[in-house]
Amino acid sequence: MxxxxxxxxxxxxxxxxPPLTARLHDWVTTVxxxxxxxxxxxxxLLFLVVGGIEAMLIRFQLWTANNTLVSADTFNxxxxxxxxxxxxxxxxxxxxxxxxxxxxxxxxxxxxAFPRLNALGFWLSLFGGCILYLSYFTGxxxxxxxxxxxxxxFAYAPLTSPAYARGGSVDYWILGTMVSGIGGITFAVNLIxxxxxxxxxxxxxxxxxxxxxxxxxxxxLILFAFPPLTAAQVMLLMDRHLGAHFFDTQAGGSAVxxxxxxxxxxxxxxxxxALPAFGIISEVVPVFSRKVIxxxxxxxxxxxxxxxxxxxxxxxxxFTVGMSDALxxxxxxxxxxxxxxxxxxxFNWTATLYGGRLRLKTPMLFALGFLTMFLIGGLTGIMLAxxxxxxxxxxxxxxxxxxxxxxxxGSLFALMAGFYYWFPKATGRMLGEELGRLHxxxxxxxxxxxxxxxxxxxxxxxxxxxxxxQPGQGWEVWNQLSTIxxxxxxxxxxxxxxxxxxSLFRGKSAGSDPWDAWTLEWATTSPPAVYNFEVVPEVRSRxxxxxxxxxxxxxWKHE
Amino acid sequence: MLLVPGLVLCxxxxxxxxxIPEMFDPAGPNxxxxxxxxxxxLAVCTVIFIVVxxxxxxxxxxxRERTIDAETEPPQFYGSQPIELAWTLAPALTVLMLALVVxxxxxxxxxxxxxxxxxxxxxxxHQWWWExxxxxxxxxxxxxxxxxxxxxxxxxxxxxxxESADVIHSFWVPRLAGKTDLIPAKxxxxxxxxxQEGTYFGRCAEYCGTQHAKxxxxxxxxxxxxxxxxxxxxxxxxxxxxxxxxxxxxxMELACANCHTIxxxxxxxxxxxxxxxxxxxxALASGIMENxxxxxxxxxxxxxxxxxxxxxxxxxxxxxxxxxxxxxLLTLR
Numbered sequence: 001m002x003x004x005x006x007x008x009x010x011x012x013x014x015x016x017x018p019p020l021t022a023r024l025h026d027w028v029t030t031v032x033x034x035x036x037x038x039x040x041x042x043x044x045l046l047f048l049v050v051g052g053i054e055a056m057l058i059r060f061q062l063w064t065a066n067n068t069l070v071s072a073d074t075f076n077x078x079x080x081x082x083x084x085x086x087x088x089x090x091x092x093x094x095x096x097x098x099x100x101x102x103x104x105x106x107x108x109x110x111x112x113a114f115p116r117l118n119a120l121g122f123w124l125s126l127f128g129g130c131i132l133y134l135s136y137f138t139g140x141x142x143x144x145x146x147x148x149x150x151x152x153x154f155a156y157a158p159l160t161s162p163a164y165a166r167g168g169s170v171d172y173w174i175l176g177t178m179v180s181g182i183g184g185i186t187f188a189v190n191l192i193x194x195x196x197x198x199x200x201x202x203x204x205x206x207x208x209x210x211x212x213x214x215x216x217x218x219x220x221l222i223l224f225a226f227p228p229l230t231a232a233q234v235m236l237l238m239d240r241h242l243g244a245h246f247f248d249t250q251a252g253g254s255a256v257x258x259x260x261x262x263x264x265x266x267x268x269x270x271x272x273x274a275l276p277a278f279g280i281i282s283e284v285v286p287v288f289s290r291k292v293i294x295x296x297x298x299x300x301x302x303x304x305x306x307x308x309x310x311x312x313x314x315x316x317x318x319f320t321v322g323m324s325d326a327l328x329x330x331x332x333x334x335x336x337x338x339x340x341x342x343x344x345x346x347f348n349w350t351a352t353l354y355g356g357r358l359r360l361k362t363p364m365l366f367a368l369g370f371l372t373m374f375l376i377g378g379l380t381g382i383m384l385a386x387x388x389x390x391x392x393x394x395x396x397x398x399x400x401x402x403x404x405x406x407x408x409x410g411s412l413f414a415l416m417a418g419f420y421y422w423f424p425k426a427t428g429r430m431l432g433e434e435l436g437r438l439h440x441x442x443x444x445x446x447x448x449x450x451x452x453x454x455x456x457x458x459x460x461x462x463x464x465x466x467x468x469x470q471p472g473q474g475w476e477v478w479n480q481l482s483t484i485x486x487x488x489x490x491x492x493x494x495x496x497x498x499x500x501x502x503s504l505f506r507g508k509s510a511g512s513d514p515w516d517a518w519t520l521e522w523a524t525t526s527p528p529a530v531y532n533f534e535v536v537p538e539v540r541s542r543x544x545x546x547x548x549x550x551x552x553x554x555x556w557k558h559e
Numbered sequence: 560m561l562l563v564p565g566l567v568l569c570x571x572x573x574x575x576x577x578x579i580p581e582m583f584d585p586a587g588p589n590x591x592x593x594x595x596x597x598x599x600x601l602a603v604c605t606v607i608f609i610v611v612x613x614x615x616x617x618x619x620x621x622x623r624e625r626t627i628d629a630e631t632e633p634p635q636f637y638g639s640q641p642i643e644l645a646w647t648l649a650p651a652l653t654v655l656m657l658a659l660v661v662x663x664x665x666x667x668x669x670x671x672x673x674x675x676x677x678x679x680x681x682x683x684x685h686q687w688w689w690e691x692x693x694x695x696x697x698x699x700x701x702x703x704x705x706x707x708x709x710x711x712x713x714x715x716x717x718x719x720x721x722e723s724a725d726v727i728h729s730f731w732v733p734r735l736a737g738k739t740d741l742i743p744a745k746x747x748x749x750x751x752x753x754x755q756e757g758t759y760f761g762r763c764a765e766y767c768g769t770q771h772a773k774x775x776x777x778x779x780x781x782x783x784x785x786x787x788x789x790x791x792x793x794x795x796x797x798x799x800x801x802x803x804x805x806x807x808x809x810x811m812e813l814a815c816a817n818c819h820t821i822x823x824x825x826x827x828x829x830x831x832x833x834x835x836x837x838x839x840x841x842a843l844a845s846g847i848m849e850n851x852x853x854x855x856x857x858x859x860x861x862x863x864x865x866x867x868x869x870x871x872x873x874x875x876x877x878x879x880x881x882x883x884x885x886x887x888l889l890t891l892r
Contacts, residue, residue, distance in 0.1 A: 072769050072867055111697045152766045158743060159768060164686075215806045249743035255727055256742060289622070295638035298647075320729060321719075321740045322747035329662045335660075338656035343650040344643065346611065351642070353618040357633050360623055371615055379604040382654070386600045386661045388593040388668055391737025392582045395729060395764040412590075459580040463764045466772035471845070473760075528575055550632070558637050 040097030060281025083153030108200025135172035157247030216277035228266035277414030289356030362436030366417035373409025398458025429507030442492030450485025526527035563868030614632030614705025701832030732761030806887025
């Protein structure tokens, strides 16, 4: 099994090219962390297109009051599938892809700790997505047949009980996310083992790049958050098919129990999607500011703090279910508390900019976009943590705006920064700078035109997940702005995909270190050979390549 | 850069779009107290946004690479403990302050005002309509809540007892109060009061299935006298008119009576809305269309036309039957 990719690795050196079937076979059977990483990213981009189309249909349906572009059922399926897809099959695989590809390179080892488990994890994720989308052909929704799940991405009980969700669409949702969740758990185990045991000689845990630090915490969060979700989903399956009554309110079950179990996964999940973004930003901002990260230790400590606190804030999704005052107060205070380590991060990145020489290349543009958009998402998060405000704006479009500023303006902008930053490493070619800038500006403008007005439609009283609304409430203009923003972003993504296609074949050759960067992945060729490093450089500090390039003033003198 | 708080502010000034967002235009003490908390956190967050966002912008402009720069790397700063401690403590104190304000406000809002003039209403959420039962007077109505205004020292607070018949719903009338969920097998409580007479609109705020979007609430806040009059009218059994005997009979024979109650007749169904005083309501099908003869006819012929998937089936009635039933319903004032 391991022989196949190795034979393939040399084909860039020779004119011999094995037939297509052999090359595909190589990819399908590979256990190489880099190829698995790339497959994760490709999978993520495919689902990004699907999820994006779903989002655009949602936006066009909401263009005017009482629009009839899609039916109520279709709309309910669209937002359920959009949410599930974007979280489980776009952001998660993209993160797994980046981590798989980069972590072994960054810590100077040849592969992850369990390469075959790694491959299993990828295929579980991919087939989980396939199961979810099979529902469109064979599932059955709340109303009508042959349909995708339509219970919302957090699938509140008892709407998922057989009484209200006849047919199998909810089962597809359960199985799809459960299978990919198990993939996520294998990924986390693997990553932790790799980071803890396989670092290059001389590299202490306090010297790994911040991306690796944040992925370590991230993997622990996955390990704590996903099993409760899987357990809850098994309980739901038992309710639906074996006559159990965990969430069956008509037989003494509890609807609120599902919310607790789901959000015990669901809130750490937000940070599972955000921490890798923080990691990417912590790599991109220093390199393009030409400065070392400000406060490495406090960054790592803040990450650990976020990890701990994020496990204890889940019920802030439930301020409206009528919990006791004490619970409301505790979860509100804990949610406020998470602003402190997050604030430290934002301040440290900003301080890294200070006194630097900012190279405003595409990765840096996306990183700066992340900083500002995530700032807004974080601040509206503070507003939502204020319980009485939450009573007004939760489940309104204000909330939709908030979490898109966190997950799109935050996570996805950072992932795009990472994409432009590491694409040369993975392919040996640069992404086009002009199309890249165009992509950034279209995305940045489109994003704000799309999600900015949602704050307003939210305070105007528009609830989320409505397939239509009554005229005369002043909601039309804000929805139309949002839709226009969506179109602008769509054009931005067309630029992106065009850029990727063009650069894959015609892009400028990158060389091994195009950005003049400092972490180990830039010490090897682009793309790296199967064995990653011929000789692992000596690691004495957090920036081994800085030490090589500046022997007169190496980092280890300052750490 | 689009200033989101700016957008919110601009939306709140009446002149811009001719409309104040509902939650910034409270009509009762509950929503008013939420608004003051909202203003506070909005102000704090706006200040933070301007300071931090402005700093980032200033740094980007000031420190961007220029062609005249030398090729050497800039000086490296590895960190500074006092600075990092400062920007740990400053946010910590800010959020501590916010948390204390929030906790006080939660306790204040949850504690209902004195009960001497209270009005009790039991709210039951159904897929996809609202049942409002007035237990003190022994009648129930649907989708349109009528409550007395709270004037001067005549404080009328309304205590809502929230329950659900099927899945989770959420009661939200932004100008009166924040939302509270209606959860099956759990009873939630909330209170509200209205300072001004008028009509306030709300909607279900928790996704509850196919027609979640068409589960609207209308609250009519009326004077004390008008309220008493309304209660007296609602307490009466249904009016009887010999001229619509046929419609009455068809209603009882054709399964309508299985789901709907008309007090004073044999119709005692509880699955659908009480129709005893149907024509005293303004809208049909949970607020989606005006309660007129034409709409009533269209609705009874095929409810799925306007609310696909709703629980009221298309009974495939003949035109004559529909006509007779509508004529009967029109007498239920």
